[in-house]
Amino acid sequence: AQSVTQLDSHVSVSEGTPVLLRCNYSSSYSPSLFWYVQHPNKGLQLLLKYTSAATLVKGINGFEAEFKKSETSFHLTKPSAHMSDAAEYFCVVSGAGNKLTFGGGTRVLVKP
Amino acid sequence: GAGVSQSPSNKVTEKGKDVELRCDPISGHTALYWYRQSLGQGLEFLIYFQGNSAPDKSGLPSDRFSAERTGGSVSTLTIQRTQQEDSAVYLCASSLGTGGWSTDTQYFGPGTRLTVL
Numbered sequence: 001a002q003s004v005t006q007l008d009s010h011v012s013v014s015e016g017t018p019v020l021l022r023c024n025y026s027s028s029y030s031p032s033l034f035w036y037v038q039h040p041n042k043g044l045q046l047l048l049k050y051t052s053a054a055t056l057v058k059g060i061n062g063f064e065a066e067f068k069k070s071e072t073s074f075h076l077t078k079p080s081a082h083m084s085d086a087a088e089y090f091c092v093v094s095g096a097g098n099k100l101t102f103g104g105g106t107r108v109l110v111k112p
Numbered sequence: 113g114a115g116v117s118q119s120p121s122n123k124v125t126e127k128g129k130d131v132e133l134r135c136d137p138i139s140g141h142t143a144l145y146w147y148r149q150s151l152g153q154g155l156e157f158l159i160y161f162q163g164n165s166a167p168d169k170s171g172l173p174s175d176r177f178s179a180e181r182t183g184g185s186v187s188t189l190t191i192q193r194t195q196q197e198d199s200a201v202y203l204c205a206s207s208l209g210t211g212g213w214s215t216d217t218q219y220f221g222p223g224t225r226l227t228v229l
Binding site: 034036042043044045046049090094098099100101102103104105 | 116143145147154155156157160168171203205207216217218219220221222223
């Protein structure tokens with residue numbers, strides 16, 4: 001069995017400041033982990049994925065995430081938020097049969 | 113287009129009617145998935161296909177839900193005798209479906225918003 005917990009349902013940041021979205025997972029084997037972003041009324045877009053190679057994963061639009069097995073975490077960060085980063089972000093773990101299990105989502109608000 | 117497409121983008125129906133939702137995966141992708149996104153339940157897995165076969169139907173919420181895939185391409189999700197709790201956004205995704213299942217990246221379509229009155 002696997003599960004994902006996103007620790008914050010909402011995050012508010014000022015433009016130009018760092019963004020941190022927290023994610024903890026539970027999996028009975030070595031997982032693949034993903035972050036997806038969903039802009040209003042749009043589909044899910046892949047930001048980045050971890051597949052047991054480097055623990056620090058770089059994605060699109062300046063985002064990166066670090067896999068920490070000891071903490072069962074996969075937090076997403078960005079050094080400087082942009083207005084276009086306002087969206088909902090999902091941490092996802094892949095399991096048997098490539099079935100994706102989604103976290104509850106974190107909605108990001110970027111203030112000018 | 114190069115991405116996953118879904119139709120219709122919006123569907124409003126009356127309780128008790130049947131609806132069909134369509135998904136066109138990325139060309140060459142052998143695996144296809146259906147998910148449901150609703151306010152109360154978040155994003156949940158419904159069913160996936162490898163080719164035309166559906167090895168895992170565990171997420172289908174009731175026997176009113178069914179899906180098929182023909183020619184290893186287009187898939188339809190059918191909901192019979194719709195209920196108000198079926199109102200949600202239905203998302204389709206596809207992936208290459210090659211070895212190394214857990215690393216296969218899924219690409220999502222824009223979804224179909226279903227409203228049951």
